[in-house]
Amino acid sequence: MTLFDPSQFAGYSGKRVLVTGGAGFVGSHLADRLLSLGATVDVLDDLSTGTAKNIPAGVSRLIESDVAAPDPLPDYAYLFHLACPASPPRYQADPVATFRTAVFGTVRMLDEAKRTGARLLIASTSEVYGDPLEHPQKESYWGHVNPVGLRSCYDEGKRAAETVATDYRRMYGIDLRIVRIFNTYGPRMDPFDGRVVSNFVRQALVGEPLTLYGDGSQSRSFCYVSDLVEGILRLGALPDGPGRESPVNLGNPKEFTIAELASVVEEIMEKPLERVLRPLPSDDPRRRRPDISRARELLGFSPEIALRDGVALTVDDFRQRPWDLASDSLPGAGPRRGDSHRWPVR
Secondary structure (H helix, E strand, O other), X not given: OOOOOHHHHHHHOOOEEEEEOOOOHHHHHHXXXXXXXXXXXXXXXXXXXXXXXXXXXXXXXXXOOOOOOOOOOOOOOEEEEOOOOOOHHHHHHOHHHHHHHHHHHHHHHHHHHHHHOOEEEEEEEHHHHEOOOOOOEOOOOOOEOOOOOXXXXXXXXXXXXXXXXXXXXXXXXXXXXXXXXXXXEOOOOOOOOOOHHHHHHHHHHHOOOEEEEOOOOOEEOOEEHHHHHHHHHHHHHOOOOOOOOOOXXXXXXXXXXXXXXXXXXXXXXXXXXXXXXXXXXXXXXOOOOEOOHHHHHHHOOOOOOOHHHXXXXXXXXXXXXXXXXXXXXXXXXXXXXXXHHXXXXX
């Protein structure tokens, strides 16, 4: 018996919803599902790492803005706050901006929730656990994070965001949810986002060797994007109550080494793929696997898409975007911005 009931999805129907970061990989899939549930969806995104091409056509409005900017917003019933660079090369490119987005962007959404009474769901990350000394990682684990490392702008930014959000709940009683997202993959990933699934798929399709860092024995747990979005929406649909503000791990508890993932890609491509080894990046976690007991108890959450099936769907998506595989479209102006004029923009 879980607290979630599918009838609770009806709470989204006819409601006005904001998805920050909705031009990104996960945010655009979340917007898709909200539209299918009958919500009226706006997207707030500065298009620095996302692309307007990702945004579903049914979205009412694209608010092209920095999430930390103090511009006035309409009233929303639900705020899904996903805006923040999540790929290591992109968040390390401007670490100050990354930390600012993670913390000040969250404070802005907290102020909106306080002002309007909206339910706010904040996307945190498994990176709050750092290079974990506990395995698998439970929400009660405080983490093992280097506060001055190359990854700390993101890791510590998300930890600070969880802190200030929880304090807003204590002080102002806002309706808060926090999800800690583990490795997620699927269609609409940026082929150059530096994450291992997108790296391997792009390299396999353009004929480059697969780049393995370290010896390939480090492990990750890969969750297909539709499974993740299901968990996010279930948590967002639950009526408020004690403990709902406590973080919830969302991810797939099945663990694979990076070398095993390379073999899955090779199997899907149906040909041998060359592999090259590179030094392990600084502070790169050796193991990462979520304990999803809390998500099962609260939400009945259980990922359904097997790794091979999900990677095959990702390969198909990348094949349909050959222009995105040819060269890295850096954040900012140009091809990443896409067609932002399909929606009213402000």
